[in-house]
Amino acid sequence: xxxxxxxxxxxxxxxxxxxxTWTELGDYFRRQSIWMLMYCTGCCAIELPQAMTTVYDxxxxxxxxxxxPRQADVLLITGYLSLKTLRRLIYSYEQMSEPKYIxxxxxxxxxxxxYHDSHAVLNRLDDYLPVDVYVGGCMPNPESVMxxxxxxxxxxxxxxxxxxxxxxxxxxxxxxNQIAAVGEVFVHDEFHE
Amino acid sequence: MILGILAGLGIALFGFTLQxxxxxxxxKVVARVQKRYGPPWYQEFLDIFKGLSKRGVTHGxxxxxxxxxxxxxxxxxxxxxxxxxNIAAFxxxxxxxxxxxxxxxxxxxxxxxxxxxxxxxxxxxxxxxLTQMFAYEVPFLVIVMTIIKVTGTSSLVEIMAYQGQNGWFxxxxxxxxxxxxxxxxxxxxxxxxxTFIAPAELASGPMVEYGGKHLGLLxxxxxxxxxxxxxxxVHLFLGGATTIVGYLIKYFxxxxxANLYSYLNGRxxxxxxxxxxxxxILPLAVLQAVWVLWR
Numbered sequence: 001x002x003x004x005x006x007x008x009x010x011x012x013x014x015x016x017x018x019x020x021t022w023t024e025l026g027d028y029f030r031r032q033s034i035w036m037l038m039y040c041t042g043c044c045a046i047e048l049p050q051a052m053t054t055v056y057d058x059x060x061x062x063x064x065x066x067x068x069p070r071q072a073d074v075l076l077i078t079g080y081l082s083l084k085t086l087r088r089l090i091y092s093y094e095q096m097s098e099p100k101y102i103x104x105x106x107x108x109x110x111x112x113x114x115y116h117d118s119h120a121v122l123n124r125l126d127d128y129l130p131v132d133v134y135v136g137g138c139m140p141n142p143e144s145v146m147x148x149x150x151x152x153x154x155x156x157x158x159x160x161x162x163x164x165x166x167x168x169x170x171x172x173x174x175x176x177n178q179i180a181a182v183g184e185v186f187v188h189d190e191f192h193e
Numbered sequence: 194m195i196l197g198i199l200a201g202l203g204i205a206l207f208g209f210t211l212q213x214x215x216x217x218x219x220x221k222v223v224a225r226v227q228k229r230y231g232p233p234w235y236q237e238f239l240d241i242f243k244g245l246s247k248r249g250v251t252h253g254x255x256x257x258x259x260x261x262x263x264x265x266x267x268x269x270x271x272x273x274x275x276x277x278x279n280i281a282a283f284x285x286x287x288x289x290x291x292x293x294x295x296x297x298x299x300x301x302x303x304x305x306x307x308x309x310x311x312x313x314x315x316x317x318x319x320x321x322x323l324t325q326m327f328a329y330e331v332p333f334l335v336i337v338m339t340i341i342k343v344t345g346t347s348s349l350v351e352i353m354a355y356q357g358q359n360g361w362f363x364x365x366x367x368x369x370x371x372x373x374x375x376x377x378x379x380x381x382x383x384x385x386x387x388t389f390i391a392p393a394e395l396a397s398g399p400m401v402e403y404g405g406k407h408l409g410l411l412x413x414x415x416x417x418x419x420x421x422x423x424x425x426x427v428h429l430f431l432g433g434a435t436t437i438v439g440y441l442i443k444y445f446x447x448x449x450x451a452n453l454y455s456y457l458n459g460r461x462x463x464x465x466x467x468x469x470x471x472x473x474i475l476p477l478a479v480l481q482a483v484w485v486l487w488r
C-alpha cells in the first residue's frame with residue numbers, strides 16, 4: 001500500500017495584511033462569539049458545567065452551548081477517544097460550517113492518558129481530526145478550561161487557528177488514518193435502512 | 194413613495210437595532226439575576242455578524258429561498274409599524290390586519306425553508322410552531338377584536354389616540370391584558386411556550402439545519418419579528434407613545450418583564466400548550482369581551 005504523505009502540516013503564517021480587512025473583521029466577530037458543540041464522552045466533561053455557571057461564567061466571553069453541529073463553531077472533545085465515538089465525531093465535525101475549531105481536553109487526546117493501553121481507545125486525536133487548542137490537566141479544572149478558551153480566542157486573533165484549513169488541505173491523509181482506525185467513516189442511518 | 198419605502202426600511206433597521214440591543218441588555222440582566230457577570234450588551238450583534246461571516250451549507254434552493262423570503266417578509270411587515278403616534282413610514286397604512294397578514298409571509302418562508310432542509314426535527318419544530326400559533330392567536334384575536342369594536346377603528350395610531358383620552362387598555366381591560374401578556378410569551382417563544390425551539394428535545398427545532406449565513410439571516414428575522422410583536426403589544430395595551438423616549442421605556446419594560454418571567458418557568462408540552470390556551474385563556478378572553486361590550 002502506498003503511503004500517503006501529509007502535504008501541508010503547518011500552513012504558513014499569514015500576516016494581517018495578507019489576510020485582508022474582511023478576514024480580520026470576520027475574525028473579530030468569530031472570536032467574540034464562539035458557540036460550542038460539546039462532545040461529552042470522557043470525564044473532562046464534568047468540568048464544563050462549573051465553567052459555564054455562576055463562578056466562571058463562560059458567557060462573558062460570548063460563549064454558549066449550541067444544539068447542533070451546523071450552528072456550532074468549536075467542537076469540544078472532552079476526554080478519551082474510543083473507536084466507536086471517533087466515527088460520530090468525524091461525522092459531527094464535517095457537518096460544522098467553516099471556519100470551525102476543535103478544543104481537546106485532557107491528556108487522553110494527546111497520548112491516550114491512563115487508557116493508553118486499552119484496545120478500545122485511540123491514543124492520538126490529531127491523527128484523525130485537526131486540533132486547534134489543547135487544555136491540560138486530568139481533569140482540567142475550570143480555570144484551565146477558561147484559559148484554554150482565551151487561548152483559542154487569541155489564536156483566532158493571530159490567524160493561527162487554521163485546523164479547518166489543515167483538514168481541507170490534507171483530507172486524503174486524515175481520511176486514510178480514519179479508515180485505518182475505524183474501517184468505514186460513514187454513519188449508518190438505522191431508521192431508514 | 195420612494196421616500197416612504199426608504200423610511201420604512203429605516204424603521205426596519207431601527208427595529209433590528211433596538212431589539213438586538215434590548216435582547217443583549219436582557220442577557221446581561223438575566224446573568225446578574227443568576228449571579229453571573231454576563232456578556233457585553235452588544236453580544237447579539239456579534240452573534241449575528243459572526244453568523245454572516247461564516248460559510249453556510251445549503252440543502253437545495255428551497256432552503257435558500259425560504260430564508261430570503263422570511264427575512265424579506267419580516268422587513269416588509271416592520272416597514273408599516275408606527276414607532277410613535279407621529280413617526281410612521283406610511284401614515285394611514287397602520288391597520289392591525291396588515292401585520293396579521295404580512296407576518297404570516299415571513300413565518301411561512303421560515304417554515305418552507307426548514308421543511309426544505311429535510312431534517313425530521315425541523316419538520317416537527319415547524320408543526321409545533323404552527324400548532325402553537327393556532328393556540329395563542331385565537332384568544333389574542335378575540336381581545337384585539339374587542340378593542341377594535343370599542344374604539345371603532347383598526348388603525349394603531351387611532352387606537353393609541355383613543356387610549357390617550359380614555360385610559361390605557363391595560364387598565365380598562367385587565368383580563369384582556371393578562372390574556373395578551375400570555376399570548377405575547379407564546380409569540381416570542383419564551384419559556385413556558387418554548388415548545389417549538391426546545392434545544393434539549395428537538396435540537397432547536399426549525400433551526401436545526403441552519404449554520405453560518407443562513408443562521409445569521411434567520412436571527413435577523415427573529416429580532417425584527419420580536420420587534421413587531423412587542424411593538425404591537427405596546428401600542429394596543431400600553432397606550433402607545435407620543436415621544437420616542439416613552440416608546441423606548443415601554444418597549445424595554447415589556448420585553449424585560451417577558452424575558453424575566455420566562456426564566457421562572459419550565460417548558461410545556463405542545464398538547465399542554467393547546468389545552469392551556471383553549472381551556473383557560475380563551476374563556477378569559479371571551480369573558481373580557483362580554484364584560485366590555487355588554488356591560
